[in-house]
Amino acid sequence: MDLxxxxxxxxxxxxxxxxxxxxxxxxxxFLVLLRDEGRLMGLRCSRCRRVFxxxxxxxxxxxxxxxxxxxxxxxxxxxxxxxxxxxxxxxVLALVRLDGADTALLHVLQGVEPTAVRRGLRVRAVLAETRxxxxxxxxxxxxx
Amino acid sequence: xxxxxxxxxAGQTAHRSRRLDVSAPELIDEAVxxxxxxxxxxxxxxxxxxxxxxxxxxxxxxxxxxxxEGTGGAGKPQLKVATGGTTGSSLAQAAYYLVAGGFFRTxxxxxxxxxxxxxxxxxxxxxxxFDPIYERxxxxxxxxxxxxxxxxxxxxxxxxxxEAALVVVQARENxxxxxxxxxxxxxxxxxxxxxxxxSTPIRYLDMCPTSDGACAVVFTSRPGDGRAAxxxxxxxxxxxxxxxxxxxxxVSYLHTLRLAAEDAYRQAGVADPRQELDVVEMYEPCTWAxxxxxxxxxxxxxxxxxxxxxxxxxxxxxxxxxxxSGGVLCTNPIGAxxxxxxxxxSMQVRGTAGERQVDGARLALATGFxxxxxxxxxxxxxER
Amino acid sequence: xxPVGIVGVAQTRHAERRDDVNYAELAFExxxxxxxxxxxxxxxxxxxxxxxxxFWDGRTISDMAVQDAAGxxxxxxxxxxxxxxxxxxxxxxxxxSGAYRTCLVVxxxxxxxxNPRLIANAAFDPIFQRPMGIDDHTALGLQARAFLDRxxxxxxxLAEAATQSAAxxxxxxxxxxxxxxxxxxxxxxxxDEIAPDSDGACAVLLADAETVRGEAVWxxxxxxxxxxxxxGDRDLGEPGVLPQVAREAYRRAGVQDPDRELDVVEVHDASSAQTxxxxxxxxxxxxxxxxxxxxxxxxxxxxxxATGLVRVAEVFGRLAxxxxxxxxxxxxxxxxxxxxxAWILRxxxxx
Numbered sequence: 001m002d003l004x005x006x007x008x009x010x011x012x013x014x015x016x017x018x019x020x021x022x023x024x025x026x027x028x029x030f031l032v033l034l035r036d037e038g039r040l041m042g043l044r045c046s047r048c049r050r051v052f053x054x055x056x057x058x059x060x061x062x063x064x065x066x067x068x069x070x071x072x073x074x075x076x077x078x079x080x081x082x083x084x085x086x087x088x089x090x091x092v093l094a095l096v097r098l099d100g101a102d103t104a105l106l107h108v109l110q111g112v113e114p115t116a117v118r119r120g121l122r123v124r125a126v127l128a129e130t131r132x133x134x135x136x137x138x139x140x141x142x143x144x
Numbered sequence: 145x146x147x148x149x150x151x152x153x154a155g156q157t158a159h160r161s162r163r164l165d166v167s168a169p170e171l172i173d174e175a176v177x178x179x180x181x182x183x184x185x186x187x188x189x190x191x192x193x194x195x196x197x198x199x200x201x202x203x204x205x206x207x208x209x210x211x212x213e214g215t216g217g218a219g220k221p222q223l224k225v226a227t228g229g230t231t232g233s234s235l236a237q238a239a240y241y242l243v244a245g246g247f248f249r250t251x252x253x254x255x256x257x258x259x260x261x262x263x264x265x266x267x268x269x270x271x272x273x274f275d276p277i278y279e280r281x282x283x284x285x286x287x288x289x290x291x292x293x294x295x296x297x298x299x300x301x302x303x304x305x306x307e308a309a310l311v312v313v314q315a316r317e318n319x320x321x322x323x324x325x326x327x328x329x330x331x332x333x334x335x336x337x338x339x340x341x342x343s344t345p346i347r348y349l350d351m352c353p354t355s356d357g358a359c360a361v362v363f364t365s366r367p368g369d370g371r372a373a374x375x376x377x378x379x380x381x382x383x384x385x386x387x388x389x390x391x392x393x394x395v396s397y398l399h400t401l402r403l404a405a406e407d408a409y410r411q412a413g414v415a416d417p418r419q420e421l422d423v424v425e426m427y428e429p430c431t432w433a434x435x436x437x438x439x440x441x442x443x444x445x446x447x448x449x450x451x452x453x454x455x456x457x458x459x460x461x462x463x464x465x466x467x468x469s470g471g472v473l474c475t476n477p478i479g480a481x482x483x484x485x486x487x488x489x490s491m492q493v494r495g496t497a498g499e500r501q502v503d504g505a506r507l508a509l510a511t512g513f514x515x516x517x518x519x520x521x522x523x524x525x526x527e528r
Numbered sequence: 529x530x531p532v533g534i535v536g537v538a539q540t541r542h543a544e545r546r547d548d549v550n551y552a553e554l555a556f557e558x559x560x561x562x563x564x565x566x567x568x569x570x571x572x573x574x575x576x577x578x579x580x581x582x583f584w585d586g587r588t589i590s591d592m593a594v595q596d597a598a599g600x601x602x603x604x605x606x607x608x609x610x611x612x613x614x615x616x617x618x619x620x621x622x623x624x625s626g627a628y629r630t631c632l633v634v635x636x637x638x639x640x641x642x643n644p645r646l647i648a649n650a651a652f653d654p655i656f657q658r659p660m661g662i663d664d665h666t667a668l669g670l671q672a673r674a675f676l677d678r679x680x681x682x683x684x685x686l687a688e689a690a691t692q693s694a695a696x697x698x699x700x701x702x703x704x705x706x707x708x709x710x711x712x713x714x715x716x717x718x719x720d721e722i723a724p725d726s727d728g729a730c731a732v733l734l735a736d737a738e739t740v741r742g743e744a745v746w747x748x749x750x751x752x753x754x755x756x757x758x759x760g761d762r763d764l765g766e767p768g769v770l771p772q773v774a775r776e777a778y779r780r781a782g783v784q785d786p787d788r789e790l791d792v793v794e795v796h797d798a799s800s801a802q803t804x805x806x807x808x809x810x811x812x813x814x815x816x817x818x819x820x821x822x823x824x825x826x827x828x829x830x831x832x833x834a835t836g837l838v839r840v841a842e843v844f845g846r847l848a849x850x851x852x853x854x855x856x857x858x859x860x861x862x863x864x865x866x867x868x869x870a871w872i873l874r875x876x877x878x879x
Contacts, residue, residue: 008547008548010547013586015200015272015586017200017203017262018262019202019203019261019262019654020260020261020262020263021167021202021203021261021654021655022163022164022165022166022167022258022261023167023655024165024166024167024168024169024170024655025165025166025167025170026167026170027167027655027656031655052761053760054655054656054758056169056213057170057173058173058213058214060213060218060756060761061218061219063187063216079674079760079763080670080671080673080674080677080764080765081670081673081715082666082669082670082672082673082714082715082716082717083669083712083714083715084661084665084666084669084714085711085712085713085714085715086645086665086713091661093660093661093662093666093669093670094670095670095759095760095764096760097760103758103760103761104759104760104761105656105760106656106657106660106662106758106759106760107660108660114715119673119674119677134659135655135656135659135660136659147625167655198582198588198589199582199583199588199609200582200583200588201588203650203654204650204651204654205581205583205647205648205650205651206651206861206862208609208610208754209651209754209757209861209862209866209867210651210652210653210757212754212755212756212757212866213756213757217754218754218755218756218757219753219754219755219756219769219772220753220754221617221751221752221753221754222752222753222754222867223608223610223614223617223618223752224608224609224610224614225606225607225608225609225618226582226589226607226609227589227591227606227607228588228589228592234606234607237606238606238608238618238621241618241621241622241625241627242617242618242621244621244625244626244627245530245620245621245622245623245624245625246530246624246625247617247620247621247624272586272587272588273587273588273589273592274587275587275593378627379604380604380605380606381602381603381604382576382595382600382601382602382603382604382605383601383602384596384601385552385592385593385595385596403602404604514589515589515591515592515595516592518605
């Protein structure tokens with residue numbers, strides 16, 4: 001048998017490693033507030049005054065600490081969106097800039113036809129009935 | 145000729161089993177802020193960043209892109225160098241070459257790992273390092289290769305387990321003076337011998353831990369008047385991939401370390417390492433490896449390492465102090481570990497090692513180990 | 529920058545699946561090709577820098593196997609886990625430092641061995657973004673939408689860019705032959721407006737000025753930078769850090785008028801929106817100027833971290849054949865261009 005004529009031999013495998021990621025100080029605070037009080041927050045840079053959502057402990061450009069907690073949302077505006085068509089039903093993913101925030105949150109849009117989505121669409125966060133300290137405690141955003 | 149390069153600052157986190165209080169970017173930020181403070185630099189004094197991390201341990205692909213919030217690299221040139229156990233030392237080398245090549249004036253090397261993110265499954269992460277067709281189904285992780293080396297060493301020289309255990313006993317004594325170290329509790333030879341066997345002859349307490357931690361080191365070609373640790377020798381040697389090709393029959397020392405060290409010594413003008421080096425921060429993944437590495441580094445003759453430890457020559461106040469920081473046996477956040485060796489060696493030469501300072505240290509060696517038994521070496525000196 | 533020249537390049541014929549080889553053999557194939565083309569042997573190569581992804585290879589420190597294939601055993605070697613253009617920076621630095629005279633750079637990507645969408649999802653922040661099921665295609669969709677909205681363009685602009693890329697790819701012997709349909713994958717992007725997942729590898733041999741003699745192609749300048757990570761932290765419809773990266777490359781290489789001075793440009797465009805967006809980011813006019821992605825760009829093949837290095841190989845090839853004197857090769861890491869790298873290549877007698 002010639003090495004070059006042989007049909008390929010494929011060996012299957014899978015990497016199964018469970019993970020547990022700390023949300024950190026800023027992310028933890030965001031998720032706890034969402035879970036326990038059903039509200040959203042960001043952190044403001046002390047120098048440039050930008051409000052980061054999700055919150056960050058240090059400003060991305062000024063490199064100084066962000067310590068001031070700011071309430072944001074629950075309404076906001078769609079800045080970019082797409083429709084995932086891989087498997088039905090199509091799902092609308094969007095970047096939503098909550099009122100009071102300077103950066104946008106990635107989430108899903110519910111109750112809206114893909115053709116009706118546009119930049120600038122005003123939406124409102126929907127809280128999940130049971131919340132556990134996870135970003136899916138937000139059950140997406142719906143148009144106003 | 146290349147621009148001379150110096151280390152002017154180093155910072156590290158408190159390394160622990162689990163740093164659940166911080167996200168990875170926040171963990172990295174701790175080390176970065178400490179390094180900036182030590183180097184007396186503002187963030188915009190860093191021209192480029194080199195980062196390292198092993199993606200499978202935290203399950204984050206392109207982890208450098210995610211961690212940019214903590215590294216201070218947003219908007220800056222940032223490279224990721226990730227080479228397994230040698231990641232930290234590879235980072236130091238990459239930062240060095242970027243400065244030595246005249247590409248940037250000041251480069252920060254940042255390494256981190258959060259092994260607790262896959263706690264209990266780290267061995268699974270490491271097992272994925274082995275080829276999936278021939279080796280992965282049968283090998284047990286990082287210990288297996290080291291155990292084979294240790295068996296060969298033991299067979300050649302008749303070294304007893306009690307002698308190897310002394311390495312970790314001394315490491316813990318040293319770590320007691322290092323507030324950053326992960327494992328600082330003293331341990332006795334009896335305790336080591338009573339710990340479970342992982343893979344003959346390596347026992348649980350002979351082996352390094354897994355830690356969460358980060359380290360940052362600043363390299364520059366313009367150190368100003370602050371204390372600097374000049375890079376006088378840089379070298380690495382790689383190896384084949386399969387364990388059978390690497391061990392090639394009887395191997396009782398690490399030949400890649402010997403070759404890399406000889407190259408680095410030549411660059412640094414070191415003729416007699418045992419006499420000339422003031423301190424060694426070596427990357428010893430297990431106690432037995434320390435003997436093999438010491439001999440490969442030319443600190444003693446073949447089969448003599450155990451006696452060196454037994455006679456106290458490797459203690460902080462001994463003739464050739466080894467790992468005054470506590471070494472890898474006490475702290476091991478994989479993406480940072482090799483960089484911590486460089487950081488600690490640089491602190492010794494700059495006189496900033498505090499309670500673990502080796503008096504009058506002016507010439508230090510830092511080594512890295514990982515992958516398929518490849519080695520990296522850096523020589524640091526107080527003189528340019 | 530101390531002169532660093534390119535001795536030669538090689539790339540595989542990229543494909544949807546190379547089931548006949550594992551990834552190390554793929555790297556070995558391209559390295560063997562490079563040695564054959566240049567007439568060099570491993571003992572002339574001082575050091576090796578590889579570019580590869582542990583996640584794509586399904587193996588921690590997957591570069592161990594590639595080091596073997598690239599003849600790194602017994603040498604000093606390292607690995608950059610970013611696109612090959614970034615590995616080229618480290619390689620050039622090693623030579624520029626004077627510590628090494630020659631350096632081999634090898635990059636590979638074997639998409640067929642894993643699930644690229646699942647792997648891409650793992651690149652997003654696990655707390656806030658990953659749970660949304662985002663992957664590279666949907667991230668590209670977000671970016672394409674933001675781009676069209678910013679420029680006031682319709683999706684037809686993307687279709688036209690895709691058509692041009694496909695026409696160029698049809699002339700590229702190394703292109704990944706595929707049947708891509710005009711069906712929506714991640715609005716507004718259709719399958720034929722998104723770069724394929726390919727198996728392929730690329731190798732570049734660098735040397736210092738004493739080794740590279742006579743007229744040759746030189747690495748004259750580079751720029752690279754990493755942007756913020758969160759998809760919502762910046763306007764995805766803007767070119768991000770690419771303008772800053774391009775300016776740095778132009779500055780280091782002494783390029784003052786890219787439209788006029790560049791003869792050929794090759795970019796890593798993971799979508800047809802990026803084909804247009806990266807052009808803007810490089811400071812080029814919308815039409816005219818240099819030959820643009822004559823290989824078809826990433827739309828012709830996207831073999832992971834080898835994609836940018838293939839751009840370098842393509843520019844080198846054209847300059848070496850006399851199709852111009854100055855070229856730009858672009859690579860990126862991160863699907864929507866979080867990190868960019870640009871290299872200026874020039875054919876000239878050594879200075």
